[in-house]
Amino acid sequence: MTPRSTYQRLLGYAGWFVVILILAFLILPAAVVTIAAFNDKAILSFPPQAWSWRWFERALAYPDFRTGFQNGLIVTAWSSSIALVIGAMFAFVIDRYQFALKRAIEGILVSPLVIPHFTVGLGFLILAAQIGWSRGFAVVVACHVVLVLPFVLRSVYVSLRNLDSSYELAAASLGATPLRVLLTITVPLLLPGLVSGWLFAAILSFNEFTASLFVTSQRTQTLPVAMYNYVREFADPSMAALSVMYIVATAVLIAFANRFLGLGKVLNIEQSY
Amino acid sequence: MATRTTSEDAAVTFDGVSKNFGDVKALDHVSLAIGRGEFMTLLGPSGCGKTTLLKLAAGFLAPDSGTVAIDGKCVNDVPTYKREIGMMFQNYALFPHMSVAENIAYGLKTRHVPRHDIRRRVAEALDLVKLTGMEDRKPRQLSGGQQQRVALARALVINPTVLLLDEPFSALDKNLRASMQIELREIQRKLALTTIFVTHDQSEALSLSDRMAVMSEGKIRQLGTPLEIYRRPGDRFVASFVGDTNCLRGELLSVAGLEAVIALGGAQIKALATHLLDTRASSLVDLFVRPERLRISAPGEPGSMIGQIVTQTYQGGHVDLQIACRACSDNLLMVRSAGDLAMTHWPPGTEVGISIDAEGCTAFPLP
DSSP states (O other): OOOOOHHHHHHHHHHHHHHHHHHHHHHHHHHHHHHHHTBSSSSOOSSOSSBOSHHHHHHHHOHHHHHHHHHHHHHHHHHHHHHHHHHHHHHHHHHHOOOTTHHHHHHHHHGGGTSOHHHHHHHHHHHHHHTTOOSSHHHHHHHHHHHHHHHHHHHHHHHHHHSOHHHHHHHHHTTOOHHHHIIIIIHHHHHHHHHHHHHHHHHHHHHOOHHHHHHOOTTTOOHHHHHHHHHHHOOSTHHHHHHHHHHHHHHHHHHHHHHHHOHHHHTTOSOOO | OOOOOOGGGEEEEEEEEEEEETTEEEEEEEEEEEETTOEEEEEOSTTSSHHHHHHHHHTSSOOSEEEEEETTEEOTTOOGGGSOEEEEOTTOOOOTTSOHHHHHHHHHHHTTOOHHHHHHHHHHHHHHTTOTTOTTOOGGGSOHHHHHHHHHHHHHTTOOSEEEEESTTTTSOHHHHHHHHHHHHHHHHHHTOEEEEEESOHHHHHHHOSEEEEEETTEEEEEEOHHHHHHSOSSHHHHHHSSOOEEEEEEEEEEETTEEEEEETTEEEEEEOTTTTTOOTTSEEEEEEOGGGEEEEOTTOTTOEEEEEEEEEEOSSEEEEEEEEGGGTTOEEEEEEESSHHHHHSOTTOEEEEEEOGGGEEEEEOO
16 A cells, blocks of 8 residues: 555545535534524524523414414325325326327426426415415415425336336236236335325425415414514514424434335435335 | 147147337247147347247237237237236346235235135245245345245246246356256146246256247247257257357268268268258358367377367366367367366367267358
């Protein structure tokens, strides 16, 4: 082995320094917010002088946050589940069949990635007013379905591509009808992809703000919208406390998925089997 | 010649079957009848159409023209799941989310076999492939050989009309492959199960088959028992694809009845004239000789050619010698010498005589 020159060693240290700097930069906002959440004072300042849990208590007790959280759960559950069904069906059709306009349909399905969220929100607002749809949950859910569909579609499509077709052929050779093959072979083997698609959609939907601002009403406002309305009036650390709870909840959810399905599988970064 | 299997007593019949993929003719009017209980091998290089033919039998593909019949009934419009076939895949395709027992029971559940019968038949199938006690393992916890046994058990447990095997041994190491081949053949004989076996490995085809069809470019080039194919290859392709062979260029001296005389570097060789009946005397012909049909003798012995040993390859039971020989346009000849005496007798550089055993020769006119 040749001895490393001073130059190479310095380059190595510099590399590590840059990596640490980037990681620190990524964590920085969350870290600042977390620390600010424990500030005893009623202002969002950093670093805090005294510590307390009271903003957590206030955030949990604030009625708008409570209903926003419940609304968010309702919207998220419906929109990600509906998007999963629609997205899985489209992914299946696009993967398995050749037909005219396939590219065009694929393009339309992923177009919400290109169209800004406020455009989608505004569109749904105008549409709902036009057809006399009251601004209830249906509009919010419909809007969120459109926004998260591309992600679900992508996730299921990738797992379908990775699925070895010989499993399905083997099942057919053993006498399984196409429906039976779908239910006993295809869907179980796609489960990690379906779960990851759903989870991704759920997190996106629960976090969605821009479009939600347009389509929610006082009665249906989701947590991010409630937080926005709150921050327009108050500037105390209960926002930060809420953020911390948010982070913890999401981490628990992902840890749960990891425990039962393997995070690698859920995020499609590992070969499923 | 092979006994012809007529379509009445055939388990599987392909009649004038063609299949194109775009501009590629994967199968070109192929007809083949496979008898009940017969072990039929489809042998050929990749892209020869052997796998396509198997997929037609399985119903994974439909023929463009011609008919596929199983048990005397045309199955062109019968989907795979109604065909009563057992199939073993190259990668075994064991369902990863099911245990060994669940994998084997799958085909019984689709047939709505009562639960206690399923348990009994799964146990019997596991016994047949010597995997009793492995019921609850998942496929990924099994070795390659064990996975293959499960795949076999899963295909056999449904008592299929025909067993389809798609290169099932290619993923196994050499020793395991040999023992699995023997075991598969024993089970197949015991159950008298019609089997179509696809492989590109000619030694596998020779050792396992009742009959084999050698395929290339979408056509069956020759159909026959392994012995017929090896000893009497029907054309140049079969002669060079099945088994090792030497191709020597000679001159046709005369054809008398079924015997041709060919001049080869001063020696005169007698060979079967089957493929030379239309060839004029004094034209050039190619003589295909198996390496074990060449014998090393003292240089200068009458009727022999002169050559020089280039390399020796020790194979345990025999030695393969590469010999440079002027009489065969400087091509290297491969000579297979039984035992290991050749290692000490003929080191590289030795001058030797080579004589040809006429029994093992097949001559073809130039292409």
